[in-house]
Amino acid sequence: MSGYLGGYATLGLLLLAGAVVFIAAFTGNRLLGPRRPADRTTADDPKYDTYECGLDPVGGDWAQAQIRYYVYAYLYTLFAVESVFLFPWAVVYRAPGYGAAVIVEMAIFVAVLFLGILYAWRKNILRWT
Template sequence: MAGYLVVAAVAVAGLLLFVVAMLMRRLLSPVSPNPVRLTTYESGVDPVGLHWAQTQVRYLGFAFLYVIFAVDAVYLFPWATVLRDADLGAASLAEMGIFIAVILVGLLHAARRGLLRWDVTS
């Protein structure tokens, strides 16, 4: 039963932390509504027109590449420490080979779609 109490205490502490943070934001944030502050702001570009517009799909490619390299880096560092262990070394090496193969498939897909080319004209 003690394990459930610990989980409940952590959940209550997380909820309390969230509520306190929202209350502090409400109390400390400046309130000055004016027309300039109430306009739509997206990535430093002022909105043009009154209607909704779609974003370029090419940004999804950059997000895809970031995920490939970030996930790869996150998993390679802990793996390097486990590789020295005699019990986990061979299994860990096989698992990392599969992982790197999956990452390379994503990277080759990005290269095939032309996401790795640097276009300086646009």
């Protein structure tokens, strides 16, 4: 499709196709899925028990996680996002039309990343024990 509204028509057709697939999946589930009356199951039915790798559950349902694991997850996310920005820049920085400004911008970006690593190192966040 070309023309002024061609892009919008393509987007509209894609949204319509997505809606049709969505409705077809839920309709197929409703028509083909098993049905069990609600009055045959009770709260002490074994199917409502917690499943833990084939063993009976041990302990309570609340467990405390240490904050350092969240810090590791945050640092991983931070550096993964940073690398997502570094790779495209590394591919196109030599293309014509890009000058020293692009290199300076990336140097500032990497410097901010380095400050984050330095901060984590100074706070002893990067130690496992």
